Amino acid sequence: MTTPRSYLGQIQPGWWVLAAFLLVYPWFATNFFTYQIGGYTLILGMIALSLMVLAGYGGMVSLAQITVAGVAAYTLPIFGENSVGVLGLGWPEWVLYPFAILIAAVFSTLVGLISVRTEGIYTIMITLAIAVSFFFFARQNYALFNGFQGFSGVDAPSFWGIYWRDPMPFYYLCLACAAFFFCATVYGARSTFGLTLQAIRDNPRRMGALGYNVTAHRVYAFFLAGLIAGTAGVLLVLFNGRVSPGTIGVDIAIDILVIAVVGGLRHPIGPFLGALAFVLLENFAIDLIDRERFNTVIGMAFLLVVFFSPDGLIGLWQKAAAKMRRRDNHGAKPTVKSTGEETQADLA
Amino acid sequence: MFVKPKMLATSVLALSLATTTAWAEDIKMGAIAVLEGAFAVLGEDSMRGVEMALEEFGYSAGGKSIELIKQSSDASPDSAVRGARKLVEQDGVQILVGPLSGSEGIAIKDYSKTQPDVTFVNGSSGAQDTTLREPSENFFRFNTEGAQWMAGLGEYVYNEKGYRSLAVVSEDYSFPYTQVFGFLEPFCRLGGSAPQDARFYVPIGNKDYSSVIAALPDEVDAIYVALGGADAVNFLTQYEQAGGDLPLIGGSITVDQTVLGSKGRTREFVIGTPSAGPISDTWDDPRWQAFVATYKEMFPDGFPSPSLFAHAYYINTKAALLALDEVGGDVSDGGAKMREVLAALEFETPTGMVKLDERRQAIGSIFLTEVVEGPDGNLLNKTIKVTENVNQTLGVPYEKFLEYGAVSRENPACE
The missing domain is CATH 1.10.10 (Arc Repressor Mutant, subunit A)
Structure with a gap:
């Protein structure tokens, strides 16, 4: 009984305030702020979190995280239901969602296997190549991905008398997933595996000499990041109700990198901060400035953040x-x- | 660490609440177009169309002043829906004009079903399924779409030009499919053919057409080219340089000013190319001429002549304003009365009369044009024929038209 209490006792009071705020947030926020700002921030935050896990703890910057999320997102309409009449195998939801997340994690592992033997800028290039080729493959392939049009009519589940795309339930669903992966990351970073991964980041050769399997640790990190990104991908397709190549484009891959870097790669809260800043700017920059120039504002804001605080x-x-x-x-x-x-x- | 997001969110919340109450008396109209990325130039011209219509009405209709709120998308359906959601759920617009491109249109149509109290009028998006299959009660499209734009072209090249078999070079997405379908359907019904192995679909932004040009069959009479902007210029230049000599047929955005204004031998090469679309730059009708004059006066830094995007946004916005005028600006019933008026609306546009069918899709005029050399040496599209009252099902009954199937690379089969 004493152990969990002392463990909880280590948490600074600020975190409790944040948790309480996030829990009561939809009670006073409008539907728009609950769904499009709150829900979308948490989803983008999770995808960026998966990048933060790889880049912050593993030293591997992967631009393919949106692709991993996209694999899960595409799995839903392909194996579940869609309204365009291509595939749609109609699997039940309780099989479908874990399956989609697992497929994404396996895909992420494959990305890891291909890219872990490279360092630095070469990892970025390989993962960028994977993201670009998957984007074009999805856009050109009609048998599986329905090409340019993609899939629409992906419905959210309704059980316990709740329709899960309604703003408040959807927000809590996202919050639960985000909180779980946030805590898992905080815990995992101090676990044996997490510490080993960080040691590998700092000096892979020395860790290899000590007898650690450097490649296996890195690939496993890709698997774990795949679980996070895959879950976010499932939520993303429920959020949009559709998925098309535009969802996983190269510009979005860059957005995810921007979110992670602007938020900060040193702590798991960073990606969520970055996502919040990104979503707020994306939605409201156009109200602050000349409509034709709002992208400049977004760019400048991010530039300033990175300039004044690496x-x-x-x-x-x-x-x-x-x-x-x-x-x-x-x-x-x-x-x-x-x-x-x-x-x-x-x-x- | 936790204060920042909270403060940001609450301050933005307070800000937005303040703006909602301040304008409660007026009618809010949202307009969404692509203002970023490759299509940004077209999106800006779209917004010019919206502003022209609002200016014509003095930014008021039915005694209420109208506030315009603009929103940008990046041409992907996801961003269009996010933009629409912001306009509807955050800014509280009662009327939404947009979007620009085909896949966005289908996504906004789906979204409109979840917002029954908001009236959606299309921008310039031209996908068939936006109104053909599973239409939405509160989504109206006063512009014609990609297949309609080809009306008369298939018959023209079969009967007048005498072409019997064609090759197709097209971009690989829904809008060109719709154009290919609209063009080939009547052409093949007359007895023409366009074999599957003579259809080439290239990604948008393709630079190198040498493999396509090498694979083009010799025994066809002409090439139907459904490429836009830089893609069209690249293909035509490379085809001409490779010694190609087959006559061409253009899609609605193939032989536009970017091609006609280019220098070199491509110029002579495109003379005589027929195409069809919702507008014709050189139409001498006073309604169109007045529209062009107003456009030039309002936007000296715009295009030399309004694009089909400005035209489509203009007539859609104007339709909404006419309906608002008729109901005295009363949208307190969630716009139900206004939508009744919209559904029955019939009005004069710069390109002739427009009315809607029972799925709220425009029936309007289509222009058949051909590239000629003007008196001053410039190339221009000469208006050959105006086809009025072109409907979405191209003259056949709705049920029969559905049997043709959805547009795709292979539709129609046309062997």
Whole structure:
């Protein structure tokens, strides 16, 4: 009994406030803010989280995460129901969703197998090549992917008397998935596997010499990231009710990278912050500025974030927090200053 | 770490609440077009069409002033629906004009079914299924679509030009399929043929056509080219350089100003190419001339002549405004009365009379044109014939038309 309590006790009070806010958010937000801002932020955040897991802990920047999500998204109308009359095998939902996530994870593993032996920019290039070729394959193939048109009429499930595409249930569904993967990532980063992965990121040769199977760890990281992206892909197709090559285009792959980088790759909350900034800008930049130039605003905002804080929005927050702490400490006991900063860096 | 999103969200919330109440008296109209990416130039011209219609009515209809809210999509159906959702659910528009491209149109039509109290009028999207199959009660399209645009062309090349067998070079997505279908259907019914192995579908943005040109059969009479913009220029240049000498037939966006304005030998090569579409730049009818004059006056930095996108957005917006005028700007019933008026609306556009069929799809005029050399040496599309009252089922009954099947690479078979 004492163990879980002490474990929960380690959590800073700020997180409880955030959790409480996210839980009551749909009670006062409009349907639009619950569904299109809230739901979509959590979905994009999850896809970016899968990239953050690979890039932040594994040092492998993959541009194919939206493709992994797309594999799960396409699995739903192909094996489930759609309204365009191509395939649609009509599998029941309780088989379909886990199956779609698993297919995506397997696909992600394959991406991993192909790309893990490369480093740095070559990983980016290989995964970009996979994303581009999958995009064009989906657009040209009519037998399986229904080409340019893609699939529409993918319905959300309704059980327990709830239709899960209604804004509030859908938001809570996304929130539950996002919270699960967020906590899993926080926990996983401190697990043996997580620490090994980070050690491999920092020095693969030394870890190899110590007897660790570097390739296997990296491929497994791809599998885990695939589970996250696959789940997000299922939610994405439920959110849109449709999937087409436009859903998994190269521009979206870049968007995911932007979200992860702007949010920050050092902590799992980063991708969600980045996704929130992205979704808000995407929706409201056009109201703030000349309609023809709103993309410039989006670009400038991201440029400024990255310029002033290479660690993204998390970095900005941590800088501000460190400054405040320094000011507080300055009055009381100036000698502790350095230790405060060190723990801050360790946490990140 | 947690304060930031909360503060952002709440401040935006407060902001949006403030704007909703301030304009409660007026009617809000949303317009969605592609203002980013490859089609941005066309999207901007679309918005010019919307502004022309609103300007004509002095931004008011039925005694209420109209506020226009613009929204951009990136030509993908997902982004079009997100944009529409923002306009409807966040900005609270009662009328939505758009979108621009075919797949977007189908997605917005599906979305309109979930918003029965909002009136959707199309922008320029021309996919057949937007109104042909599973139409939506509150989605209206006052512009003609891709298959209608080909009306008269198949008969013309069979009877007047005497072509019997054709090769097809087309981009690989739904809009060109619709055009190929609309063109080949009457052509093949008359007895013409376009064998499957002489149909070439290339991705949008294809640069190298050498493999297509090498595979083109010699025994055909002409090539039907359904490519747009830079794709058309690339194909025509390469075909001409490869020594090709077959006559051409153009889709609605194939022989436009980008091709006609190009220099070099391609110019002479395209003279005599017939095509068909919803507008004709050189039509001497006073209604069209007045429209072009207004366009040039309002937008000196626009195109030399309004594109079919500006035209389509213009007539769709105008239809909505006419209906609003008729009901005295009263949309308090969720627009039900207005939609009744819209369904029965019949009005004069720059290209002639337009009315709707029972699936709320336009029946309108189509222009058959041919490329000629003008008096000053410029190439232009000369109006050969205007076909009025072209309906979506190309003259056959609805049930029979459905039996032709959905547009695709192979439809019609036409062996």
